[in-house]
Amino acid sequence: MTIVLVGLPGSGKSTVGRQLARRLAIPFVDSDQVIEQRLGCSIREFFEREGEARFRDIEQDTLDDLTRGQDVVLSTGGGSCMREATRAFLHERGQVIYLRSTPEDIYRRIKHDRGRPLLLVADPLQRLRDLHEARDPQYRECAHYVIETGRPSVATLVNMIVMQLELAGNLPVPAPR
Numbered sequence: 001m002t003i004v005l006v007g008l009p010g011s012g013k014s015t016v017g018r019q020l021a022r023r024l025a026i027p028f029v030d031s032d033q034v035i036e037q038r039l040g041c042s043i044r045e046f047f048e049r050e051g052e053a054r055f056r057d058i059e060q061d062t063l064d065d066l067t068r069g070q071d072v073v074l075s076t077g078g079g080s081c082m083r084e085a086t087r088a089f090l091h092e093r094g095q096v097i098y099l100r101s102t103p104e105d106i107y108r109r110i111k112h113d114r115g116r117p118l119l120l121v122a123d124p125l126q127r128l129r130d131l132h133e134a135r136d137p138q139y140r141e142c143a144h145y146v147i148e149t150g151r152p153s154v155a156t157l158v159n160m161i162v163m164q165l166e167l168a169g170n171l172p173v174p175a176p177r
Helices: 015-023 031-039 045-052 053-064 085-093 105-110 122-144 155-169
Strands: 002-006 028-030 072-075 094-102 144-148
Touching: 002 085, 002 105, 015 028, 015 072, 015 155, 028 031, 031 045, 031 053, 031 072, 045 053, 053 072, 053 085, 085 122, 094 122, 094 155, 105 122, 144 155
Parallel strands: 002 072, 002 094, 028 072, 094 144
Antiparallel strands: none
16 A cells, blocks of 8 residues: 655655554655655755756656555655646555645744755745645645644544545454454
8 A cells, every 4th residue: 555645845744654654564755855865965956956847857757666556655745746647646556645734834833944945935934825825726636635734743643544544445444352
């Protein structure tokens, strides 16, 4: 089973993904880390040097490779659903979970994280609002499930995801004790 987490940067894809993978006893893969290993530099450097279109080509190829039949929880980059072809194969090959957060919740979570290029603008909250407006329809199109992240703990979010997958018959339901 491939479980794909999508959502805005800072929505919790990597944090929730690690815990979900641990809970399901399957590997966790962060697509951004795989891309950086393949590039030999940071995504930010590559993006600045080669441009967004070239980066999206590499991102699409990497996601294509990572969704070919292995059991994995896959955390994707915030822009992974921008291309129609990528949305289509993610939806077809995995159970896609959109971790939906409001721009305000994301900003509250990541406002002190200086490692996020997203925040290196004059108005990071407005940037998040703009991204949310542009990408929310794409995430919804790609997703099988939408999980509102709000303020629940990571453990609660993992439980919500597992419950949705079990109810849909995509995970075996544990036998009663």
